[in-house]
Amino acid sequence: MEFNTKYFGAIRCDEESILQFPQGLFGFEDEKEFLLLPFEGSDESLLCFQSVTTPQLAFVAMNPFFLSRSYAPILKPDELESLDVAQSEDLCYYTLCVVKEPVSKSTVNFKCPVVINDITRKARQVILDQYEMRHLLSDFSKEEEEEA
């Protein structure tokens, strides 16, 4: 299938690559299908959720476990059930990023990760009781230094 994308122009992908978001994303409830596309040279640490129906709509995303070792989201029972799993560890998590200039001012939303069941390809966004919506990217490199 061919897709028009915000960052990569026209691309071809397998139809099975499409992630299903039955509830859409918060504020984008009509957007039910996205592709998770990696930026080249990022080793899958920097990606984007590209809307299938709206080429100009894409969310920059990161693998939160690259950013913070301690990130451990806990979903509510009804959220786990909607994704057909028994525990939070069975799902995959990507956090959306607000990109700013200079990029060190960019923030990631640890409170509202996009959660994916990689087997069923079903996904949704959740609001966690833990974490903040605006973690400064530059703070994570500090955390790493402190660990070292």
Place this chain on the structure above:
Amino acid sequence: MLVLQRKEGESIIIGNDTRVTILAVEGSRVRIAIEAPKEIPIFRKELLEAAEENKAASDHSEAVPTHLLGVVRRDVEKYEKRKQKYFNKVKPAEKLNETSK
């Protein structure tokens, strides 16, 4: 700001036609019933905040995402060796024969 105490089953009235009733208090959770005219929008605050943050995340008119490459930690190897409870197994979509840049 008006601050008042209510017990389970008690209500407050706002304006002429909005009633807020405390149904139950269970530990740190409070169950609230709101009776209001249909045209009055009622949202959980964090839902609105999440929607606003998503709107900000979808608009990168002033910044280029690939500039982040230098900032994002990329020790993939370490991540894969790490024995942690959480691990992202999703394979991102593969771009087959990119037709344009």
